Amino acid sequence: MQSDQKESAYIQIEQLNKSFYPDGQELKVLKGIDLNVRKGEIFGIIGFSGAGKSTLARCINRLEEPDSGRIYVGGVDILSLDKKELLKERKRIGMIFQTFNLFESMTVFDNIAYPLAIEHVKKSEIRKRVLEVAELVGLTDKLKIYPGRLSGGQKQRVGIARALVNHPDVLLSDEATSALDPQTTLQILDLLKEINQKSGITILMITHELDAIKYSCTRMAVLEDGRFIEQGLVSDIFNNPRSKTGELFATVMREFAQTEFRDGEAI
Amino acid sequence: MSLSKYSLWEVILASFSGETWAYIAPAILETLYMTAVSSLVVLVFGFLLGVLLTALNPEGLLPKTGIYKVLGWVINTLRSLPQVVMIVLLIPVSRLLVGKSYGTNSCIIAISACCIPMYARLVESSLLEISKGKIEAAKSIGSNSFHIISRVVIPETAPSLIRGFTVEIISVLSMTALAGMFGAGGIGDIAVRFGYQRFQHEKLFACLYLLIFFVQLLQFLGNVISKHILKKRGLL
Ligand SMILES: Nc1ncnc2c1ncn2[C@@H]1O[C@H](COP(=O)(O)OP(=O)(O)OP(=O)(O)O)[C@@H](O)[C@H]1O
Ligand SMILES: [Mg+2]
Numbered sequence: 001m002q003s004d005q006k007e008s009a010y011i012q013i014e015q016l017n018k019s020f021y022p023d024g025q026e027l028k029v030l031k032g033i034d035l036n037v038r039k040g041e042i043f044g045i046i047g048f049s050g051a052g053k054s055t056l057a058r059c060i061n062r063l064e065e066p067d068s069g070r071i072y073v074g075g076v077d078i079l080s081l082d083k084k085e086l087l088k089e090r091k092r093i094g095m096i097f098q099t100f101n102l103f104e105s106m107t108v109f110d111n112i113a114y115p116l117a118i119e120h121v122k123k124s125e126i127r128k129r130v131l132e133v134a135e136l137v138g139l140t141d142k143l144k145i146y147p148g149r150l151s152g153g154q155k156q157r158v159g160i161a162r163a164l165v166n167h168p169d170v171l172l173s174d175e176a177t178s179a180l181d182p183q184t185t186l187q188i189l190d191l192l193k194e195i196n197q198k199s200g201i202t203i204l205m206i207t208h209e210l211d212a213i214k215y216s217c218t219r220m221a222v223l224e225d226g227r228f229i230e231q232g233l234v235s236d237i238f239n240n241p242r243s244k245t246g247e248l249f250a251t252v253m254r255e256f257a258q259t260e261f262r263d264g265e266a267i
Numbered sequence: 268m269s270l271s272k273y274s275l276w277e278v279i280l281a282s283f284s285g286e287t288w289a290y291i292a293p294a295i296l297e298t299l300y301m302t303a304v305s306s307l308v309v310l311v312f313g314f315l316l317g318v319l320l321t322a323l324n325p326e327g328l329l330p331k332t333g334i335y336k337v338l339g340w341v342i343n344t345l346r347s348l349p350q351v352v353m354i355v356l357l358i359p360v361s362r363l364l365v366g367k368s369y370g371t372n373s374c375i376i377a378i379s380a381c382c383i384p385m386y387a388r389l390v391e392s393s394l395l396e397i398s399k400g401k402i403e404a405a406k407s408i409g410s411n412s413f414h415i416i417s418r419v420v421i422p423e424t425a426p427s428l429i430r431g432f433t434v435e436i437i438s439v440l441s442m443t444a445l446a447g448m449f450g451a452g453g454i455g456d457i458a459v460r461f462g463y464q465r466f467q468h469e470k471l472f473a474c475l476y477l478l479i480f481f482v483q484l485l486q487f488l489g490n491v492i493s494k495h496i497l498k499k500r501g502l503l
Contacts, residue, residue, distance in 0.1 A: 063407060095404070101398070103404075103405075105422035118414045146500045166408070166409075
């Protein structure tokens with residue numbers, strides 16, 4: 001079972017450590033992270049603010065350099081890559097963000113086209129691919145508009161399209177729906193699911209929203225203070241929480257579900 | 268017409284006379300020439316220096332703390348010298364480059380050298396306005412540092428860069444007036460030679476109107492262009 005899991009692991013992280021030194025003092029943010037994400041699955045990582053979720057995601061495409069450990073994505077040893085190889089590898093790992101991080105100086109079309117434009121892909125090919133992805137995320141009628149004029153949900157669609165235009169096989173989603181209202185969140189989650197089913201892309205979904213994970217993932221991990229305190233099936237963790245965080249999240253959820261609210265106050 | 272002999276009103280009237288403006292007209296062209304050429308030189312070198320500063324910043328794309336500190340120290344030192352001192356200091360340099368230490372072209376050298384450090388700082392502060400998130404997004408896509416600077420950082424901060432450039436042209440303009448004292452010609456030269464040394468205050472007044480007009484016009488244009496870009500992007 002153990003070896004079987006390793007073989008099918010597409011993102012494989014072993015004993016990852018990362019510290020920051022904000023004011024000379026060591027701040028251990030990731031403390032021996034082990035993680036196996038299978039090819040084609042949507043894997044959820046949940047944790048409270050400051051747990052180290054973003055840091056973990058950013059280590060995978062080396063926006064942050066880990067101090068020690070190993071990271072494999074699709075068999076490629078990420079931490080051994082030199083600068084040039086890393087740039088190439090990053091094109092296989094898309095990333096979307098809570099704040100969308102679109103380029104406001106470019107139209108939606110140019111935003112989506114950007115990853116291809118820096119590759120000097122032919123204009124006609126860029127056009128074809130951008131239209132393809134725009135169609136997938138439902139933005140065909142917005143291509144000439146600047147992102148400043150889009151709603152949050154539409155902006156995240158642009159973010160997703162931009163991340164997908166290079167045909168990556170991994171998508172890192174760092175709180176992609178945290179800035180969106182519940183209805184829009186649902187639409188974006190549906191879109192991610194659809195993309196996952198159509199293209200078999202592996203998605204690492206980082207969030208502090210339980211619902212997002214319950215809705216999208218079958219397996220998940222709970223990150224607390226730089227450690228995974230639980231890893232497994234979503235149903236197992238929520239129905240039978242062994243850890244403090246798991247318990248806390250589940251309790252918060254249950255209470256939330258059972259409490260009746262009126263005018264913003266629990267009754 | 269000295270203010271000590273004529274009333275303010277008479278001087279003001281004379282400052283709008285054809286005679287006065289006939290005197291000043293050629294100086295306007297000199298001033299425009301000096302401002303245009305100097306601004307362009309400052310734009311090119313100050314911009315490159317500003318980009319370099321931003322990139323080498325310890326938090327930047329190609330962090331080189333040592334070089335950054337040295338460069339920053341040099342720029343700060345140059346900026347702390349009064350402009351008159353800078354011009355005097357640069358006289359030998361101008362002589363070396365254009366063969367004489369006075370005249371329009373040597374003043375262009377002095378003005379440019381004075382304004383480049385200031386403009387480099389303006390460019391740096393504009394470029395630093397970009398959000399970290401956009402740079403991260405560009406990196407996550409596989410952009411190299413050159414792509415990030417040229418295709419993301421500069422276009423994204425364009426409205427602020429344009430405002431900075433406006434400030435730069437205006438300070439170049441005011442320096443051309445100062446350089447007038449060193450034989451640069453132009454409006455400043457007239458103001459000093461006639462207005463100060465010969466008490467022809469109507470000419471001084473006319474120069475004043477011109478400078479005010481140019482500064483207002485430049486500021487207006489800068490604001491309009493910068494706002495236009497923000498509006499186009501749906502950010503206003
Ligand atoms: N560049 C940095 N320098 C110093 N400290 C950092 C840096 N980046 C993150 N940290 C610290 O590391 C810890 C984990 O941060 P991280 O952003 O990974 O948390 P997170 O789980 O993503 O939180 P959130 O849900 O709020 O996004 C925090 O205490 C944060 O202050
Ligand atoms: Mg985070």
